[in-house]
Amino acid sequence: MSASISRAQLLSRSAKGGAALLVAGSALGQLVDTAAAAPLPVSDLAYTRLLVGAELLAADFYAQAIAAANAGASVARYLKIAAFNEQEHYQAVARVLTGAGLRPAVAGDFEFSYPDGTFDTVGSIVTFGLQLETTILGAYLGALGAVQTDTVRTGIAPIAACEAQHAAYFAEVKGLKAFSLSFPPALTIDQASNAFDAYTA
């Protein structure tokens, strides 16, 4: 969980925020139920592992961006909320694997690397954040089209929506349109995997 924002604090911010968390909680429950049900197809497990890695990358990016303290107050507030979101997303997708008797990856399994200067200014943080969140959104959209297990699909759909919100925030801060495409592109598992590879040593 993020060091500086708790679930209770988030819930108290607004009724809308609380409702969003409630829905996310339902999705998490579905993913946990999925894990306890029949064995998942290997392709669904593969996608889940990819998404676990993506969430760990996102969590690491937000943690480093917060620690760098170069984002300014407004963006920093967003970074903390997004970091909390990514932690919850990680827990949700990781539980699919633990429920299947598998060990999900943890942060220590990865050595993430970022382009030089990623965390130096608010501009560089936002630019990288937009790129990362767009890729993660594409990975989730690809997963939604590819996974065979209905409960997994239903469980990750709200996560995709949340990642889209993250991408829209970064786009707006960057002075771009918060949204434009009616159908944001989905990434196949190999496209997503290759994209994330760029950020691992």
Place this chain on the structure above:
Amino acid sequence: MRFSRTTAHLALLLALVALCASAAAGGASATSARATAGLTIYAGSSMTTVLPQIDSGNQYSFGSSSALATQIKNGAPADVFMSANTSAPAALYAAGVVEKPVNFIRNTLAVVVPKSNPAGIKSIYDLTKPGVKIAVAAPSVPVGAYTVTVLNQMGLNAAIQANVVTQETSDANVVAKVALGQVDAGFVYLSDYVIDPGELTLVKVPAWAQPKITYALAIVTKSPNQAAAQAWIDKVLSPAGQALFVKSGFLPLTAPVPAIASFSPAKATGGATVTLSGTNFTGTTSVTIQGVPAKFKVVSPARITLTVPTRAKTGTITVTNPSGTATTVKQLRIG
């Protein structure tokens, strides 16, 4: 380097032919790097280059970790067994053949393709294309087992196994086949590539699909050179020994998860110093009090001193390193 790499691999293939002939004739073991008066060390073939760099005075026998384990179990006169996995030494320990194993290094899996890359392989997913010729190690040897794990984790096992044209007895053989252009790609350890890229191009195996590849070593119980064997282990685990492994493409061991046994004083104010006692504090990346980051100093693997932040509130103390976190049961009282 092209010539030397190819020549080296041709020599390796010839040596392997000789080895097979030796084994067929009842011969005991694998390739000997050099014969000196030091320890006799049986080690996985992925360590062929690095171990003589750590100490050239030993006699090394390199081969498949699983085959070497069998030989040691059957009484081969090894002093130390160094395996590319933890399971083989653990099995020998359970059988009373070796002393308690010690983990000493990690590795990662990689795909290598010939420099000319005739199949146009850019990603592990390209290995599923029809007609691509792939070399892997047999599942009975560690690198082969790790390959199967990766392919299963990526959901690609069936598709890629359909393109496997040869199962080798070691990573070195896979490297040789790729370097000679006999196959389009092969699964090896990253260290196999880093040590001598030569004729090879690296294709990453995604981090999210990587298996845990941890190497373990153990002193053979019947070794008459117990003290020297322990000194060798100390040398391997020393910063200098570990640095040589890392230079050869291996990964250092990850820090164990920290554990907090106690802290004092029990009550403090902002700016005061609090001492944590516990284990595995080396490599600590953060210390927080109820989520508020504190400045800290790792005094020793068993002791951390921290400065209580002025905005800290009463709460538990959490220590984090790359492997995990530890949180106190009791709360540090502020005020």
